[in-house]
Amino acid sequence: MHQLNISYKYFIDPKNGISLEVDNDLKDFTSELLNIGDLKTPSKPVEVLAVIMDLEGFTTFTRQVDPKLAIPSFVSDFFNWLFDKIRDEMHISKENKTLWAELPFFSKFLGDGVLFLWRIDTDKISAIDSQLSSERINHLTQELICNIIATLYEICRDYPNFLKERELNYVDPPTRLRCGIARGDAFPLGINKDFVGPCINIASRLQKFNDLSFGVSARGIDHNYFGEGYKKFFLKKKVYIRGIGENEIIYLLNDEYKQLSEEAKMIFK
Numbered sequence: 001m002h003q004l005n006i007s008y009k010y011f012i013d014p015k016n017g018i019s020l021e022v023d024n025d026l027k028d029f030t031s032e033l034l035n036i037g038d039l040k041t042p043s044k045p046v047e048v049l050a051v052i053m054d055l056e057g058f059t060t061f062t063r064q065v066d067p068k069l070a071i072p073s074f075v076s077d078f079f080n081w082l083f084d085k086i087r088d089e090m091h092i093s094k095e096n097k098t099l100w101a102e103l104p105f106f107s108k109f110l111g112d113g114v115l116f117l118w119r120i121d122t123d124k125i126s127a128i129d130s131q132l133s134s135e136r137i138n139h140l141t142q143e144l145i146c147n148i149i150a151t152l153y154e155i156c157r158d159y160p161n162f163l164k165e166r167e168l169n170y171v172d173p174p175t176r177l178r179c180g181i182a183r184g185d186a187f188p189l190g191i192n193k194d195f196v197g198p199c200i201n202i203a204s205r206l207q208k209f210n211d212l213s214f215g216v217s218a219r220g221i222d223h224n225y226f227g228e229g230y231k232k233f234f235l236k237k238k239v240y241i242r243g244i245g246e247n248e249i250i251y252l253l254n255d256e257y258k259q260l261s262e263e264a265k266m267i268f269k
Contacts, residue, residue, distance in 0.1 A: 037190025045185035047120040049145055050199040051104070051152060052207045053082070054113035055174035064171055074170055081162050082114070082155070089151045100147040106195060112174075113207075117186060117195060118148055142225035145183065149216060150230045152179050153253075156214055180207030182217035202248075205241050210264060212256050218249035238269040 007023040031039060055061075055078070062071060092098040106117040125140050126132055132140075159177035166173075184199030199217070206215030216234075223234050234251045241248045247269070257265070 034190075034194075036193040039190055041190055043187040043189065045187055045197075046117075046195075047122075048184070048186045048195075048197075048199065049118040049120060049148055050182050050184065050186060050197070050203040051116040051118070051148075052110070052113060052180045052200070052203045053116070053152075053156075054110070054178045054180075054207045056176040056178050056213070057172075057174040058112035061170075061172060061174055070170055074173060077166060077169075078162070079109075079114070085155045085158065086116075086151065089154055100151065101144045106192075108194065113178075115200065115203075120145070120183065139225070142222050145221055146223070146225045146227075146230070149181060149221075150226065152181065153214065153230065153233065176213050178207045178213045180204060180209070180215050181221075182206065183220040198244075202241070202244055205244060206250065209239075209241070209250075210267070211260060212252050214253050214256070216251040218251055221251070223251055239267055 005024075006029075009021045009023070011019055011021065013019040061067075061074070064070065087103065090099045090101060090103060092100055102118065104116040104118050106115075108115040120141065122137055122141055125144075126137050156177045156179050163173055180203040182199040182202035184197060184202070186195040186197035186200060188195055199219075202217050202219075206212075206217060209215050218236060223231060223236065226234070233254055235254045235257050236249065236251055237257075238247045238249055240246050241250075257268075
């Protein structure tokens, strides 16, 4: 991202109070500072699995004494751990470099979290064998999606171990790693350095939905393709999501749902 260093000079205006004079050319302040290219560039939708991971309690963590001494180190530790975990958890076999699914093609730092986009490329799957039926292609696509979700579940479940290994390094670090997941179309902006789309918005809502830490939109995702070891962890419910819909179908964690109060459970159908 570009930075614009503007030199200001303050002075007192008799009528308007404090005013500013600017030494720099104000024409430099344009949308080009976003550094994502020409925003008029036509955008072709890309089918993705949008994932937003967020650190619960990060704002509180930044309020400690002299946060500048802890925040850079923690952020570095966390993101190095997170990217390493995604790469390592995706491995079926490190010997022959086989993976459960592709790695995300896009990632974006969000301050207290990160956006990942996984490409859902049915054309690539169908190219494996021209004889594959549409039913078989859908089956393989669902398996890939469920593999990604299972990987993210394992990573979130391992976050307490990340904290335990560093308990003497930080005071009151973020307590939970939350995750929201949704499938849909994303639209690249400019030179594909940023993306927008409803699925990203849904993932954002689900990662901070009530007291839950893990939420998956059921749109285009069938939990029956989870391995038996993972299917039991998820519960399917309908719920109102502000700005999205009255009866959105989502998957949430069985254990987290059981821990909700009876009042909190009333929003689910």
